[in-house]
Amino acid sequence: MNTLFDRYAGIVFLAIGTAFVIGSKSISTSAYGSNVGANIFPMILGAFLALMSLRLIYDTFRRQKAEKYKENLDYKRFGIIFTAAVLYALFLEDIGFVISTFLFLMIGFQTMQKGKVWVSLLISAVFSCGVYYMYVDLLDGSLPGFPSWLGF
Structure with a gap:
């Protein structure tokens, strides 16, 4: 794994997940014929993405070894x-x-x-x-x- 790429990707996905959570607050909380509003899935998925991104960022800082090879994308x-x-x-x-x-x-x-x-x-x-x-x-x-x- 490329530690630097993972770190930057984690930061970008953390921002996207946070934006989803914040953006879902402006979506209506109820929909016609539905007890669950349209804001639930974006909020849950955004929170999950943000949490997984925090984990990825944490793992990149925890790695001690420097990588000796360049990974092909x-x-x-x-x-x-x-x-x-x-x-x-x-x-x-x-x-x-x-x-x-x-x-x-x-x-x-x-x-x-x-x-x-x-x-x-x-x-x-x-x-x-x-x-x-x-x-x-x-x-x-x-x-x-x-x-x-x-x-x-």
Whole structure:
């Protein structure tokens, strides 16, 4: 790992996470037909990102060894996951939360570690359906459902 890069990345992600938490305060706390407001997910995700960034910054200061090699950055994997994230955001409303999250996770898992397709399928399906069920049914929130052409 590149300690200097990790430290700067941690600082940038800490700022982004803090901005998400602060920005979520200006989003309405309730939505039509939902007991959970639109501000909950950005606030939780921003706080999680900020906490993980603090951990990364702490770890960079804790490392005592100087690195003797330069790590090559993997631009191909970054490009694939970045493109998948942009497509996920673009098609979330059109194809629904469950399908778009499932596809995004499958692409991410297979990009990071090729093989183990069945494990990736299982984790992606359980996570996307589980989050949808917990948020929509248990918390009475609203997420884009399945597309109408599927008949659900």
